[in-house]
Amino acid sequence: MWTRPRGGREQPALSRDQIVAEALRLLDSEGIDALSMRKLGNRLGAGATSLYRHVANKDELIELAVDEIYGEIEVPDTADPARWREDAARCAHSLRATMLRHPWIASVLGQMGLSYLGPNYMRISEAMLSVFTTAGFPPEEADQAMATVIAYVTGMATSEAAWLTVLARSGQNEEEWIERLYPAAEQAAQAYPHLREGLAGQRGKNPRTAREEGFQYGLDRVLDGLATRVN
Structure with missing residues (x-):
């Protein structure tokens, strides 16, 4: 999924970044059990089918969300x-x-x-x-x-x-x-x-x-x- 082209011609206003960001908000506020493609689609004002044009399944979405969280971790610019x-x-x-x-x-x-x-x-x-x-x-x-x-x-x-x-x-x-x-x-x-x-x-x-x-x-x-x- 990291190298797959980002698609979605039918939903130009919806991007994978938007999907992941909203998934993170849902996960942080309600927990892992609350996450579903249908619920996430409702929060984004789109059907679950639209989400599948950007992410293959819920497991892939979670992996994307986890990597997004890793982006918050501070690392040294240079090693001394x-x-x-x-x-x-x-x-x-x-x-x-x-x-x-x-x-x-x-x-x-x-x-x-x-x-x-x-x-x-x-x-x-x-x-x-x-x-x-x-x-x-x-x-x-x-x-x-x-x-x-x-x-x-x-x-x-x-x-x-x-x-x-x-x-x-x-x-x-x-x-x-x-x-x-x-x-x-x-x-x-x-x-x-x-x-x-x-x-x-x-x-x-x-x-x-x-x-x-x-x-x-x-x-x-x-x-x-x-x-x-x-x-």
């Missing part, structure tokens, strides 16, 4: 070998923030067959490969280093996105939810001293701050490990 950790960390934080802005993406990443061929994903990959290659990673390991960072971020952000989605459906904010749950969690942990101590240490802490600190800790350890491979 002395700043490879900072550059890699900035990309990682930007990827996490992007996924949390579009939490529905967590439910589809494992299904995106050819999303890695999308122009935005390829731009990100090229920039991150440049970071690791310029830093002195063995050429055959630069791709693995990039994949390791992306896998860590994706795993953490997927869990966060799922949690935030449940939270949004509950109508409560994070502090309210955790405070309401705490007595039950404390009771469940009574027989487990390490868990009990951990819960006590988290009581009253801003949950968003705790999530960010946890993400940073793991990212630092991933980069520590990768640093041992720099030539």
Whole structure:
């Protein structure tokens, strides 16, 4: 689909970019389960048949939407070998923030067959490969280093996105939810001293701050490990 000519003579006012933009608005506001070609067509003032002139099916539309989201991720313009950790960390934080802005993406990443061929994903990959290659990673390991960072971020952000989605459906904010749950969690942990101590240490802490600190800790350890491979 990335190289297919963009068609639509019968609907000159409707473009693939418009379709993807409206799909993103629908996904962000109502979630992945709300997306259908018929509903999207109604929002665009066009029949579902008109959409199929631009995208082959719903799965292809989701891949296009995912790549559009990848376009929000910040990557360094040039790679400085002395700043490879900072550059890699900035990309990682930007990827996490992007996924949390579009939490529905967590439910589809494992299904995106050819999303890695999308122009935005390829731009990100090229920039991150440049970071690791310029830093002195063995050429055959630069791709693995990039994949390791992306896998860590994706795993953490997927869990966060799922949690935030449940939270949004509950109508409560994070502090309210955790405070309401705490007595039950404390009771469940009574027989487990390490868990009990951990819960006590988290009581009253801003949950968003705790999530960010946890993400940073793991990212630092991933980069520590990768640093041992720099030539």
